Amino acid sequence: MKILVVDDDQLAGEMITAILHESGHQVVQTEDAMQALEVLSQQADIELILSDLNMPFISGLELYHELKEQGSTLPFILLTGDNPEPILAAEPGLNACLMKDFSMSDTLPGVIAVVMAAHR
Amino acid sequence: MNSNKQSLQEKIAQLSARFMSQLPARLETIQDQLQLLELEPDHRSEPNQLLLADVYRAFHGLSGTGRSFGLTDLAAIAMRAEALIRQLIESTDKIKPAHWSAEISGLLQQLEQYASCYTAPASNDNRADHDSISSAEALASDFKSAAPLVYICDDEPEQIDYLAHQLRCLGYQVEHFSQTSSFREAVMQQRPDAVIMDVLFPQGRTAGTDELARIKEATGQQLPAIVLSGSHSFESRLSAVRAGCSAYLTKPASAMELAAALDELIKDKQEEPYRILIVDDEPEVAEYHSLILENAGMVVHQIHNPTLIFEALDHLNPDLMLVDMYMPVCNGDELAALVRHIPEYVGLPIVFLSTETDVQKQFSAMQAGVEGFITKPVVPSELVATVMLRAERMRTLRGLIAKDSLTGLYNHSTTTEMLVSALAYAQRQKEPLVMVMIDLDKFKRVNDTYGHMAGDQVIVALARLLKHGLRSTDVVGRYGGEEFALVLKNISVEAAVCLLNSLREAFANVVFNAGQQQFTCTFSAGISAYPGYETAEALRLAADAALYRAKGQGRNQVIVSENEDA
Numbered sequence: 225m226k227i228l229v230v231d232d233d234q235l236a237g238e239m240i241t242a243i244l245h246e247s248g249h250q251v252v253q254t255e256d257a258m259q260a261l262e263v264l265s266q267q268a269d270i271e272l273i274l275s276d277l278n279m280p281f282i283s284g285l286e287l288y289h290e291l292k293e294q295g296s297t298l299p300f301i302l303l304t305g306d307n308p309e310p311i312l313a314a315e316p317g318l319n320a321c322l323m324k325d326f327s328m329s330d331t332l333p334g335v336i337a338v339v340m341a342a343h344r
Numbered sequence: 345m346n347s348n349k350q351s352l353q354e355k356i357a358q359l360s361a362r363f364m365s366q367l368p369a370r371l372e373t374i375q376d377q378l379q380l381l382e383l384e385p386d387h388r389s390e391p392n393q394l395l396l397a398d399v400y401r402a403f404h405g406l407s408g409t410g411r412s413f414g415l416t417d418l419a420a421i422a423m424r425a426e427a428l429i430r431q432l433i434e435s436t437d438k439i440k441p442a443h444w445s446a447e448i449s450g451l452l453q454q455l456e457q458y459a460s461c462y463t464a465p466a467s468n469d470n471r472a473d474h475d476s477i478s479s480a481e482a483l484a485s486d487f488k489s490a491a492p493l494v495y496i497c498d499d500e501p502e503q504i505d506y507l508a509h510q511l512r513c514l515g516y517q518v519e520h521f522s523q524t525s526s527f528r529e530a531v532m533q534q535r536p537d538a539v540i541m542d543v544l545f546p547q548g549r550t551a552g553t554d555e556l557a558r559i560k561e562a563t564g565q566q567l568p569a570i571v572l573s574g575s576h577s578f579e580s581r582l583s584a585v586r587a588g589c590s591a592y593l594t595k596p597a598s599a600m601e602l603a604a605a606l607d608e609l610i611k612d613k614q615e616e617p618y619r620i621l622i623v624d625d626e627p628e629v630a631e632y633h634s635l636i637l638e639n640a641g642m643v644v645h646q647i648h649n650p651t652l653i654f655e656a657l658d659h660l661n662p663d664l665m666l667v668d669m670y671m672p673v674c675n676g677d678e679l680a681a682l683v684r685h686i687p688e689y690v691g692l693p694i695v696f697l698s699t700e701t702d703v704q705k706q707f708s709a710m711q712a713g714v715e716g717f718i719t720k721p722v723v724p725s726e727l728v729a730t731v732m733l734r735a736e737r738m739r740t741l742r743g744l745i746a747k748d749s750l751t752g753l754y755n756h757s758t759t760t761e762m763l764v765s766a767l768a769y770a771q772r773q774k775e776p777l778v779m780v781m782i783d784l785d786k787f788k789r790v791n792d793t794y795g796h797m798a799g800d801q802v803i804v805a806l807a808r809l810l811k812h813g814l815r816s817t818d819v820v821g822r823y824g825g826e827e828f829a830l831v832l833k834n835i836s837v838e839a840a841v842c843l844l845n846s847l848r849e850a851f852a853n854v855v856f857n858a859g860q861q862q863f864t865c866t867f868s869a870g871i872s873a874y875p876g877y878e879t880a881e882a883l884r885l886a887a888d889a890a891l892y893r894a895k896g897q898g899r900n901q902v903i904v905s906e907n908e909d910a
Contacts, residue, residue, distance in 0.1 A: 235363045236409045242355040248635045278404050305408025326414035326564070329352060 225340070226250040226267070230260040230275035230287065231303070236324065240274060240303070240332070247333040257282035261290070270298065272336065276324075277304040277311070285311075288318065299343045301335065319343065357565040360413040361532050364562065367459040374402050375452060382445060393433070400429040406455070414564045418458050425451040491812045492610050493517045493534070497527040497552060498542040498572065503595065510599030513850040514805060515812025516606070524555040531559055531567065538609045539569035540602065541589070543580045550583035557587040568609045572597055598857060600801060603808055616816075618735040619660050622646040623653065623679065624668040624697070633666065633697070633727065640728045642735075650674050653682070657689060658769075663735040669698030688765075691741075693734040697722065748822040750800060751807035759821025759829050764880045766819065766831050777874040778840040780830040781887040782806075785866045785899040787826040794858035802865050805854055813847050829884075837873050837904055844869050844902045852900065866900035876905070 227249050231237035234255060241251045252267065254260045256279060264270060273291070275284040282290075288300050299319040304311060308321035315321075319339045322332065377399045381392065407422035428448055432440060494511060498504045499522045508518045519536070521527035524545060530536075545551035553571065560566050570591040571584040584592050591605045620642050624630040630646040637644050645660045647653065650673050665683070669676040680694045695716040715734055718727055746758035754762065763779065770777035784790075784802065791799040803826065810820045810828060819831035832840055852866045870890030877883045886905040894903040 233405050233409050235359050235366070236405075236412055239356060239359050239412055242352060242359070246352045246639075248639055276408075278401060278408070280401060305404060305411060324408050324412045326412065326416075328412060329356065 225271045226252065226269050227272045227274060228260060228263060228270045229253045230257060230273065230279070230284065232256055232276065232279040236276065240328070243329050243332050247336070256280070257287040257290070260287060264296070272340065273298055273300045275300070275302055277302055285315065288315070292317065299339050301339060354565070356413070357535070357563045360563050363409060363413055364459070365532060370402065370406065371452065371456050371459060374399060377402070378448060378452065396429060396433050400426060400433060403429060415562065418455065421451055421454050421458065490815045491515055491517045492537040492606070493519070494538050494540065494606060495519050495521065495527060495530060495536040496540045497521045497524060498540070499523070499545055507599055507602065510854060511602065513809070513853045514599065514603050515809040515850070524551055528555060528559060535567070537568065538606050539567050540572050541569055543571060543573040543575060543583060550580060553583040553587040553589065556589065560588060570605050570609065572602070600805065607808065618642045618664065618732070618739070619662045620644045620731060620735065621656055621660055621662040621665045623650055623665065623671070624648065625671040626668070629668070633722065636722070636724045636727055637731060640732065642731070650679050653679065657683070662692065663738050664693045664695065664731055666695050666697060666731065669696050691738070693738050695730060695734065751804055751822050753807050753811070753828070754819060754821040756821065756823050759819060759823060759831070760880065762819045762821070763831050763883065766833060767874055767880050767883065770833065770874055775834040776836060778832040778835050778837060779872050779883040779887045780832065780840065780844060780869055781823070781884070781891045782828040782830065782867050782869045783891055783895070784826040785868055787865070790863070790865060794861065794863060798856060798858040801856055805856070806851060806867065809847060809851055837871065840871055840873070841902055841904060844871065848900065848902060868894035868899050869902045870894055870905065871902065872905040
């Protein structure tokens with residue numbers, strides 16, 4: 225499956241990419257929401273978006289809202305350095321919100337599987 | 345499955361190391377931004393909101409990414425700074441509280457301390473990225489990078505210089521550090537394959553092992569390490585165990601002992617992944633099975649048309665073949681029988697994938713020499729276990745049959761087979777191929793004078809040097825008692841001569857111990873090459889003749905077969 229990763233921190237993005245590659249996914253890595261929107265308009269085979277929350281100019285949540293407004297139905301997983309609970313409570317439309325921490329390499333593949341299963 | 349996990353862990357460790365090396369620059373940027381904030385004309389004026397937002401995001405990024413890499417201490421400090429900035433952004437009176445500046449620069453200082461603890465000066469970061477390397481240099485670096493990289497950290501230079509020299513002669517790349525700080529910097533720049541660490545340093549009784557433990561905490565990964573220490577104390581040994589070291593040698597240790605311990609440590613890394621060939625006419629199914637096996641760390645090649653089987657076998661040289669039972673051109677059992685007719689693949693394990701639950705039909709397939717059955721739809725863990733088990737058994741069996749028990753090198757008959765297939769490959773690819781015959785000089789005298797134990801030591805040392813000094817694609821075989829054969833792929837005769845001479849000089853410098861006596865030993869080598877000789881037998885005879893000439897001309901030299909001079 226092809227996944228779009230949005231993270232302004234290049235290293236954090238590469239770490240997510242490494243984890244996704246490990247579970248056999250293809251990854252397109254972008255560093256801001258504008259790039260992400262451009263990629264989405266060009267590559268129709270992307271099936272999932274993983275975005276960091278806190279980014280300059282356009283945050284992950286703003287990107288999410290923009291996509292919903294454009295009518296996108298792609299599942300969207302938000303990654304954050306903070307406690308994900310209040311964000312999920314405020315944005316129930318998000319498919320998942322995940323804490324960025326060292327356990328991501330173990331938890332992320334499972335979360336993706338659950339999100340994709342629920343989405344289909 | 346472990347090997348796969350390992351590679352992900354390695355990637356993460358590398359990223360983490362890069363994060364650490366970028367830390368000083370990131371902190372410097374924050375420092376500059378904070379200074380701009382301080383410079384604002386009046387303390388009671390409103391701080392620049394844009395600048396504040398930048399600083400906020402910088403700290404937020406440090407805490408988030410830091411936590412992603414498991415650097416919890418760093419993340420915690422950055423989070424406190426982040427909270428402090430947020431207070432200011434959100435406060436209604438927009439005035440910096442009295443102690444704000446002191447607090448924030450205090451936190452920044454803590455971060456800087458944390459960073460300096462683990463990072464190296466970023467001076468020669470990109471030295472490896474030169475585009476225009478001449479091919480000879482590229483080849484030399486090719487061989488060099490194949491040699492295991494060993495870091496020695498010890499503050500007693502006299503002893504270590506000698507050991508390092510001996511280890512280099514045995515084919516290791518050795519870097520020596522006399523301080524734990526310079527060692528740490530080097531580790532952050534490039535991870536070694538193994539570490540030899542002293543325990544006691546001027547700054548602390550277990551400073552060496554403590555450093556290893558700290559690096560493990562920072563990178564989330566254990567460095568493969570052995571301890572070389574002058575101390576027999578319980579405290580020192582315990583610190584080695586706690587730092588995750590896998591062996592504890594006491595000084596004085598010989599280079600041979602160290603080499604044995606190092607190879608034990610490096611061995612696992614060199615284990616190649618299993619190679620699996622999938623034959624299935626349905627690409628989606630093949631892709632699915634391929635993904636499952638690749639996830640378990642295997643190398644998978646798929647073909648969707650059984651008639652391509654020969655190219656695929658040649659190309660991949662698989663450890664196991666996974667075959668769909670029903671295919672349009674020919675059935676799985678026919679394909680299995682066909683493969684069994686090729687002598688090289690008589691032993692290749694073949695596993696069938698089928699919807700067949702009929703025991704009778706399964707039995708008839710067994711008669712065609714099939715090792716196992718997996719019924720579709722496949723349970724991933726079952727597929728991995730079935731394939732892994734059989735591929736592993738195949739490897740072990742091949743290893744027992746193919747390898748010499750003293751040196752772990754390929755034995756005579758395997759070496760010959762590998763020469764034949766390497767030559768066939770070189771002819772197809774129109775690549776050069778070099779064959780080398782090596783013989784230890786006056787080896788009988790070593791055995792007679794110092795005993796067979798000493799003789800074995802010499803043979804193991806040469807085997808080690810050859811293994812470390814050549815690329816993993818090259819073939820190193822023990823051809824007879826003190827005779828070795830090498831098959832070097834895609835290399836010119838000149839480059840081979842140059843390589844062999846450097847190995848010869850290194851080996852001549854290895855000092856062996858037999859009781860109270862010390863001695864050295866040399867070898868002679870004969871080289872032949874394709875094109876020039878067109879069969880394996882001709883290559884071997886020509887290399888042998890050249891070796892004979894090397895012996896006749898006084899030994900300890902490398903001679904190229906005469907036909908090659910033309």
